[in-house]
Amino acid sequence: MTTRAVECAVVGLGVLGASSLLALARAGVSCVGLESGRVGHPDGGSGGETRIFRTAVGAGPEHVRLLDRSRELWTGLPGAAFTACGALTVGPADDPRVRAVALRGRTSVLDPAAAAERWPGHRLRDGEVAVLDPAGGLITAGPATRALVDRARRAGAAVREDTTVLGIGRRRGRVVLHTLEGETVADAVVLATGHAAVLMPGVLDVEQRRVVLTWFPVRDPRRFDAAHFPPGLHTGAPVHTFFPAVDGATVKINHQQPQxxxxxxxxxxxxxxxxxxxxxxxxxxxxxxxxSTRPVRTESYVEGYTAARRGVVALGSWSPRVVMLGGFSGQGFKYAPAVGELVAELVRTGRSSSAVFAPALAVGG
Known part of the structure; x- marks a missing residue:
């Protein structure tokens, strides 16, 4: 049994934990990331190989600012983490969800004829439009998470994979994390465990819900690569999100229904x-x-939701400092790099420059 001491420990190296570890390391904080599996594994909050990224959202300018910052950080990563192919919202021109993302100076709106010429995989009906967010794109989940952790290592963070945290406690004003290999003692801890391990039960009011994704074959995969078929949302019934054929054969569909x-x-x-x-x-x-109308692949996974359907970055009310992340309900990859920087601020100062995810909220006891 060994005891390791650091300024901050990050428990869970999914995309939010990995982003937090990178931001802490870049800020000069002595830190370690603890992951129960291997970094980039698909067994946590999943969703297939890819995620949609967009900056045109109807949630207000502060959300847009954080998304712009996330895009800046995503595009700075190597490899296939981020594909700058844009993102679409398709639906009736008078749909409030379509109007909300048609932001002047940030998006362009195409009618059915123009959309069909640019994206031949789509069929728009009369009265529908396609809103293009050119700053949007496609995130490849595994490579993106691994790239964040690799950058954190290069910035000085330690990483321990296959390490499960069994419990959390306090000793002489510091946090103690208990594992089979020993203890990690830290001045602060970031809990980004998703649904895999509830180390502080009842602290975050997050519901776990089941989501199902389906993959369908396409006749001409060239029409459905990222360049010709950006990821997006169709607001017309049946409401669904769609993703390009990264495997050269199938498109991913998320049918939006109660989970x-x-x-x-x-x-x-x-x-x-x-x-x-x-x-x-x-x-x-x-x-x-x-x-095709016949799926060749169907997967079920679990996501965390808050009542307000937005993520929470919460500062625990007990000392030493504990920051908890949860409830991003499929939005984690969009915001993660910027959220990591908010987490690093909270760890270092107890304050944050953004109120988007309730970062000053004291919860727990």
Whole structure:
């Protein structure tokens, strides 16, 4: 059994924990990241290989500012972490969700004819438009998370994979994290464990919900690569998000429907009913040119949601300093690099320059 001492420990190296570790290391904080599996594994808050990134959102200028900062950090990573292909919102021109993202000076709005010429995989109906966010893009989840952790290592952070934190306590004004290999003692801790481990039960009011994704073959994959088929949202019924064919064969569809509550990770079963897509696959396929109605891949996973459907970056009310992250409900990859910098501010000063994710909220006891 060994005892290691650092200024800050980050528990959980998903995208939010990895971003926090990188920001802390770049700020000169002595830090270690503890991950129960291998960095970049798909078994936590998942969603297939890719995530959508957009900066045109209807949530207000402070959200846009954080997304611009996240994009700056994403595009600075090497490899296939970020593909700058833009992001789309497609739907009726008078749909409030479409109008909310048609931000002057940030997006362009195309009618059905112009959209079909530019993105031949899409079929827009009369009265619909396609809103292009040119700063949007596609994030490849595994490479992105691994790139963040690699940069954190280069900036001086220590990383311990296959290390499960079994409990958290306090000793002489410091945080103590207990693992099978020994103890990590820190002046502050960041808890970014998602649904995998609840080290401080009841602190964050986050519900776990089941989400299902489906992959459909396409006749001409060249029409559905990222350059010709950016990721996006279709607001017309059935509402769904769509993702390019990164495997050269299938597009990913997330049919937007109520997600059942999962009371614990143990309740979640990855097997999806064979007829899951039967009622909506046909209407969705008619939105695209050459997409099959028969899925070849279906996956189920768990996401954390707050009542307000926005993530929380919470500062614990007990000393020493504990920062908790949760409830980003599929938005984590969009905001993660900027959120990491907010976390580093909270760890170092107890304050934050942004109120978007309730960063000054004292919770727990």
């Amino acid at each position: 059942p509550r999962v009371h614990s990770p143990a309740d979640h079963h990855p097997v999806v009913d064979a007829g899951y897509a039967r009622t909506w696959a046909g209407p969705v396929a008619r939105r695209f040119t050459g997409m």
